[in-house]
Amino acid sequence: MKVNNDDEIAVDSRLVRFRKGGSLYFEGDEVRRSYQIVEGIVRTCRFHADGHRQVTGFHYPGDTVGLGQRNHFESAEAVTDLECRALAIQPDGKARSASAEDPSLADFLLQGALRNAHQSIFLFGRRTACERLAAFILMTARRLGCGLEVELPMGRTDIADYLGLTIHTVSRTFGMLCQDRLIALHGSQHCRILDLPGMRSLAGEVD
Amino acid sequence: MKVNNDDEIAVDSRLVRFRKGGSLYFEGDEVRRSYQIVEGIVRTCRFHADGHRQVTGFHYPGDTVGLGQRNHFESAEAVTDLECRALAIQPDGKARSASAEDPSLADFLLQGALRNAHQSIFLFGRRTACERLAAFILMTARRLGCGLEVELPMGRTDIADYLGLTIHTVSRTFGMLCQDRLIALHGSQHCRILDLPGMRSLAGEVD
DNA sequence: CGATTCGTTGACGAAGTTCAAGCTGCGTGG
DNA sequence: CCACGCAGCTTGAACTTCGTCAACGAATCG
Numbered sequence: 001m002k003v004n005n006d007d008e009i010a011v012d013s014r015l016v017r018f019r020k021g022g023s024l025y026f027e028g029d030e031v032r033r034s035y036q037i038v039e040g041i042v043r044t045c046r047f048h049a050d051g052h053r054q055v056t057g058f059h060y061p062g063d064t065v066g067l068g069q070r071n072h073f074e075s076a077e078a079v080t081d082l083e084c085r086a087l088a089i090q091p092d093g094k095a096r097s098a099s100a101e102d103p104s105l106a107d108f109l110l111q112g113a114l115r116n117a118h119q120s121i122f123l124f125g126r127r128t129a130c131e132r133l134a135a136f137i138l139m140t141a142r143r144l145g146c147g148l149e150v151e152l153p154m155g156r157t158d159i160a161d162y163l164g165l166t167i168h169t170v171s172r173t174f175g176m177l178c179q180d181r182l183i184a185l186h187g188s189q190h191c192r193i194l195d196l197p198g199m200r201s202l203a204g205e206v207d
Numbered sequence: 208m209k210v211n212n213d214d215e216i217a218v219d220s221r222l223v224r225f226r227k228g229g230s231l232y233f234e235g236d237e238v239r240r241s242y243q244i245v246e247g248i249v250r251t252c253r254f255h256a257d258g259h260r261q262v263t264g265f266h267y268p269g270d271t272v273g274l275g276q277r278n279h280f281e282s283a284e285a286v287t288d289l290e291c292r293a294l295a296i297q298p299d300g301k302a303r304s305a306s307a308e309d310p311s312l313a314d315f316l317l318q319g320a321l322r323n324a325h326q327s328i329f330l331f332g333r334r335t336a337c338e339r340l341a342a343f344i345l346m347t348a349r350r351l352g353c354g355l356e357v358e359l360p361m362g363r364t365d366i367a368d369y370l371g372l373t374i375h376t377v378s379r380t381f382g383m384l385c386q387d388r389l390i391a392l393h394g395s396q397h398c399r400i401l402d403l404p405g406m407r408s409l410a411g412e413v414d
Numbered sequence: 415c416g417a418t419t420c421g422t423t424g425a426c427g428a429a430g431t432t433c434a435a436g437c438t439g440c441g442t443g444g
Numbered sequence: 445c446c447a448c449g450c451a452g453c454t455t456g457a458a459c460t461t462c463g464t465c466a467a468c469g470a471a472t473c474g
Contacts, residue, residue, distance in 0.1 A: 046329070049411050054332040056325070073325065110317045117324035118263070118280060122253065124331040124371055125261035127431090129462070156421060164333050169462055171422055188421060188470095206256045333463090336430070363453065376430055378454055394439095395453060415474100422469075430461080437454070444447080 007078075017083050024076035024084075025066055033086050034066035040082035041153045044074045045161065055162035057116045058154060060143055067110070079154045124164060126204055129173045132163045135203035137183065137191060148193040156188065214285075224290050231283040231291075232273055240293050241273035247289035248360045251281045252368065262369035264323050265361065267350055274316050286361045331371055334411070336380045339370045342410035344390065344398060355400040363395065 007022030015038070018024060024035055027046055035042075042059040056074055059065050064087070065076050119139070126132050136159065141150045152159075156167045163170065174191075177183045182199050184192045193199055200206065214229035222245070225231060231242055234253055242249075249266040263281055266272050271294070272283050326346070330339050343366065348357045359366075363374045370377065384390045389406055391399045400406055407413065 046325075048329070048332065049413050052333060054328060056328060073322075110321065114317060114321050114324060115280070117321060117328060118253075120328050121261065121263055121324060121331070122255075124328070125253075125255060125259065127259075127371070127461095164331055166463060167421075168423085168464080172462090175422080204256045204259075373431060374453075375432080375455085379430090382454075418471100418473080420469105420471075422467105424465105424467085426464085426466105428461105428463080430459105432459075433457085435454105435456085438452085440450085440452105442448085442450105444445100 014085050015083065016086050018078040018081070020078055020081050022078045022082070024078065025072050027072055027075045029072050031066065031070060031072060033088055034064055035076075035084040035086055036064045037061050038083045038085055040084075041079040042076050042082065042084075043079050043154065043158055043162075044076050046074045053161045054164075055158055056120060058140075058143075058158075058162070063112075067113075079158060120162075123162075129163075129165055129169050130176065131202055131204060132165065133159075133170065133173045133177065134182070134199050135205075136163060137193065138199055138203050138205070141193065148196065150191045150193065152189050152191055221292050222290065223293050225285040225288070227285055227288050229285045229289070231285065231289075232279050234279055234282045236279050238273065238277060238279060240295055241271055242283075242291040242293055243271045244268050245290045245292055247291070248286040249283050249289065249291075250286050250361065250365055250369075251283050253281045260368045261371075262365055263327060265347070265350075265365075265369070270319075271316055274320075286365060327369075336370075336372055336376050337383065338409055338411060339372065340366075340377065340380045340384065341389070341406050342412075343370060344384075344400065345406055345410050345412070348400065355403065357398045357400065359396050359398055 007018055007024075008016050016035070018040075024042065025032075037059060039061055042063070042065055043055050044057045044059065044065060045053055045055045047053055058079070059076075066072065123132055123135055126135055137150060137152075140152060141148070144150065156170050159165075160167045160170045165173075174183075174185060174188075178185055180198075182193075182195045182202070184194055186192070214225055214231075223242070225247075231249065232239075244266060246268055249270075249272055250262050251264050251266065251272060252260055252262045254260055265286070266283075273279065330342055334342075344357060344359075347359060348355070351357065363377050366372075367374045367377045372380075381390075381392060385392055387405075389400070389402045389409070391401055393399070
């Protein structure tokens with residue numbers, strides 16, 4: 001099966017690889033296959049008329065991206081070098097895979113996408129840069145299941161476009177969180193959470 | 208069937224009414240039934256720990272709200288006096304109704320919810336108050352199918368909480384759009400679009 | 415070792431929030 | 445019919461935050 005995508009590197013009939021920065025598919029493309037992430041990180045995003053990019057989500061090993069009814073409503077790109085399992089899409093829009101005897105798979109994945117979207121809306125509802133970034137760090141830590149040592153796999157630009165901020169503000173805000181002893185940075189990617197209650201309260205997770 | 212909701216006024220076994228401001232269901236409630244709107248407007252929203260409210264969407268006659276897997280992830284409230292058809296939810300999470308023999312109904316509605324959510328995310332992605340409000344007015348006009356005369360059914364507070372702004376900024380921005388002859392207001396609810404191309408370009412719908 | 419990309423930092427200005435006051439429309443009761 | 449109170453909307457002024465512009469440091473790669 002010819003796949004209209006230069007970035008895709010076939011390993012065997014099911015496994016494919018993408019280089020960091022490569023595109024899995026583009027917004028508007030016809031839905032042909034979906035990808036279950038085995039290793040690496042994917043970002044999904046939409047581009048606006050003015051060139052502005054909105055990152056709509058980050059996806060981690062185990063997640064599946066690219067499922068939809070007819071055409072993709074967002075693009076998907078490899079944040080890191082990537083390995084994933086390609087799942088063919090049947091005419092009825094459901095993914096066919098080892099686990100696809102479950103007829104409600106599409107439903108389940110749609111629910112996931114919706115939860116994802118609501119998480120974004122939730123983030124935007126938190127108004128200040130501090131609150132958004134704190135929420136983002138906690139969210140990522142939780143998703144990676146790495147306790148208090150978070151290895152942020154994406155760059156500042158990705159974070160900025162996800163949170164609706166500029167890289168400058170993101171960078172400055174990291175600085176402020178460090179100054180306030182809420183986190184500590186070792187390099188720009190490795191973040192240690194020092195004050196979990198403080199972060200949770202900042203992120204609006206207080207109860 | 209006893210329904211745990213004082214606001215709900217049963218008309219017959221299927222039709223229910225809510226007063227303006229009444230709640231259809233709350234965030235966290237178990238999903239028991241969904242509501243197809245017959246007459247009136249519904250807002251769905253989430254409340255944050257600090258009391259801040261995020262309106263996640265407005266829903267119009269014909270729309271169905273309250274469909275979900277286990278628990279509601281958002282509240283639903285009547286923006287205006289409301290009449291809707293109550294649909295029971297089966298254990299598998301699908302709505303049972305006249306048209307529910309179609310097994311992909313839930314799918315369809317989920318897709319709608321997702322599109323809705325992405326629209327919100329689009330609105331929030333680094334855009335000025337003018338751009339957000341212009342996009343909102345056009346969106347509402349399109350949804351109401353009322354041409355250039357838009358009767359905005361919701362108050363300033365609802366708009367503000369939907370767009371992630373304060374009522375002050377919303378009010379000021381309405382003023383600016385009027386000054387620039389893009390719209391005209393007659394009372395705070397009735398809005399006439401004077402310059403459709405100008406509005407579309409402001410809203411980022413340019414092509 | 416230069417070139418390029420990415421992240422940090424400072425100065426400044428624009429946009430939006432906050433605070434405060436006043437206006438408008440509406441229902442209630444005298 | 446008007447006085448009153450209330451809720452929602454508007455508007456002005458001061459302040460805060462974040463984006464923009466610009467420069468610089470750090471890491472990566474040929």
